[in-house]
Amino acid sequence: MDAALRHDQPHAASRRALALLLLGPPGAGKGTQSHAISRKFGIPEISTGEMLREAVRAKTELGNQVKSIMESGELVPDPLVCALVEQRLSQPDCAQGFILDGFPRNLEQARFLDQWLRSQCRFEPLALNIQVDPNLLIKRLTGRRMCPRCRTIYNIYFNSPQKDEICDKDGSPLAQRRDDSEAAIRTRLQEYEAQTKPLLDYYRDSGFLREVDGDPDPPAVTSAILGLLEPS
Numbered sequence: 001m002d003a004a005l006r007h008d009q010p011h012a013a014s015r016r017a018l019a020l021l022l023l024g025p026p027g028a029g030k031g032t033q034s035h036a037i038s039r040k041f042g043i044p045e046i047s048t049g050e051m052l053r054e055a056v057r058a059k060t061e062l063g064n065q066v067k068s069i070m071e072s073g074e075l076v077p078d079p080l081v082c083a084l085v086e087q088r089l090s091q092p093d094c095a096q097g098f099i100l101d102g103f104p105r106n107l108e109q110a111r112f113l114d115q116w117l118r119s120q121c122r123f124e125p126l127a128l129n130i131q132v133d134p135n136l137l138i139k140r141l142t143g144r145r146m147c148p149r150c151r152t153i154y155n156i157y158f159n160s161p162q163k164d165e166i167c168d169k170d171g172s173p174l175a176q177r178r179d180d181s182e183a184a185i186r187t188r189l190q191e192y193e194a195q196t197k198p199l200l201d202y203y204r205d206s207g208f209l210r211e212v213d214g215d216p217d218p219p220a221v222t223s224a225i226l227g228l229l230e231p232s
């Protein structure tokens with residue numbers, strides 16, 4: 001059976017669409033998995049980090065407001081991010097389900113999302129905690145490279161392109177994120193511990209949380225996630 005149909009089944013009983021929330025520290029592999037699951041199921045991946053970086057690149061008012069906050073590794077204020085997410089989730093392509101990568105990041109955002117999901121009455125939330133050995137995270141982050149054109153994510157240690165620093169798919173020179181510097185990584189990991197980790201209990205208490213081992217290679221992690229999305 002087609003994967004998209006299979007994935008719909010656990011949610012079909014309640015006729016609800018999947019709202020998949022990817023949780024995990026910086027470098028856990030949320031973006032990598034979100035690309036893979038989005039391709040598999042044909043539902044959009046919504047990365048607040050990507051949307052904010054796009055605003056910075058385009059030098060919009062929002063982009064100018066958040067640029068230095070992002071470079072430092074701190075979190076952007078909730079009202080700005082929540083407004084961005086609400087606008088994006090209201091687009092028609094989210095009606096059949098969506099994947100959120102990097103949102104919610106704290107309890108305030110989680111409560112905001114809950115309220116929004118409740119107001120829509122048609123989404124079934126599922127939060128995945130992608131767990132990774134903390135010793136791996138620094139190499140994942142300092143080694144991360146991204147294609148500025150097609151947004152494919154690479155890693156010079158774990159998942160390198162065939163040609164050094166060149167995208168396999170479209171030949172573009174790869175870029176490194178400004179916040180993948182050691183100082184910003186330290187701040188981002190602290191922000192994760194202080195603000196995002198408490199969300200695990202929040203979703204565990206609601207019964208929406210599933211754990212995923214993020215240590216194996218990306219295809220193995222994707223298979224584990226697909227296994228969780230299949231009907232039991």
Ligand code: ADP
Pocket residue numbers: 024025026027028029030031032033140141143144145153154155156158159214215216217218221
């Ligand atoms: P996040 O969105 O959680 O910050 P990314 O998906 O951007 O994480 O991955 C961080 C880095 O780790 C990237 O360089 C990516 O290629 C690499 N990576 C992601 N998943 C794995 C994995 N399962 N094994 C090894 N490296 C990985």
Ligand code: ADP
Pocket residue numbers: 025026027030048049050052069070071073074075076077081101102103104105109179188
């Ligand atoms: P990571 O690799 O840490 O998972 P992201 O791409 O999700 O990175 O986020 C990069 C930066 O964008 C964060 O450090 C933060 O400044 C900002 N950001 C992204 N999502 C949020 C959010 N939900 N709330 C506040 N700030 C955010």
